[in-house]
Amino acid sequence: MAMVGYARVSSVGQSLEVQIEKLKHCDKIFKEKCSGVSYKRPRLKACLEYVREGDTLVVTRLDRLARSTLHLCEIAEQLESKQVNLQVLEQSIDTGDATGRLLFNMLGAISQFETEIRAERQMDGIQNAKARGVQFGRKKQLTPGQCQELRKRRSQGVLIKTLMEV
Template structure:
């Protein structure tokens, strides 16, 4: 029996897989694999498990090319592996079977364009950050006032309030508090 597997992936834990899953269900996938992992990493445990369990003539369906990888080389290696194992790859957004000759050519071109777009966005972001630094604009989170941090430390040292209560009353997060406590080697009274 040949199975159709759907693979859905988002880059961060707070993103939603629902739209991809709906599209994969519409393609009548027998099993839908879900993963929340950045595509920039080569380690995607759920995809790796999926690739191990697929057999000749099975099909893997994804909604978009970038669900499988973030660079052309990574993507083409995957397509080559699937092709060698006679596993079909269907990309919904493109409407193509990527493991066929023409589909592979089209996929190569699109993947290279997407990789180039990511590089351009990175260049633009870095140029914007450099420009902001030249203008003296402070980047990152606003520093907590020294008075609030000092108050949080005093409350922590007394040991009368929980960390959550200290956070709520001073607005100083536990990571800042612990960093300051460690920095000065402070102990509770």
């Protein structure tokens, strides 16, 4: 019955130290520096494969483990099938009892709701900025005339590699 920690930060510039300090009581800690949006988190995958029946997976916060309710439920299902408990330190969740499981599911749903509301606000902001004439993306490097010339030369069979050298 091991205590297994998982710590993740979103970018290389961020530090894992605070999470590691909170997980120091764990027998083993898996560390990762990558976005939560990505489902390609090799250390999380290794962690979930490592835990065994009777173990407890410990994270500092739910958002360090999963980015969406769906992903959180998938992880919870995987842990439950292996008979592994989940402990979330900052939200005082321990799925080892019924109350902890209830709280876990409620907080997961609330986290998903917050993520969706944040995305809606972001889209509203983008639409408002576009309505005010704000241009997104980098400036075009070629004039319309240059684009037309390149299309003409491409239709004549000139290779893209050759066109890019110009």
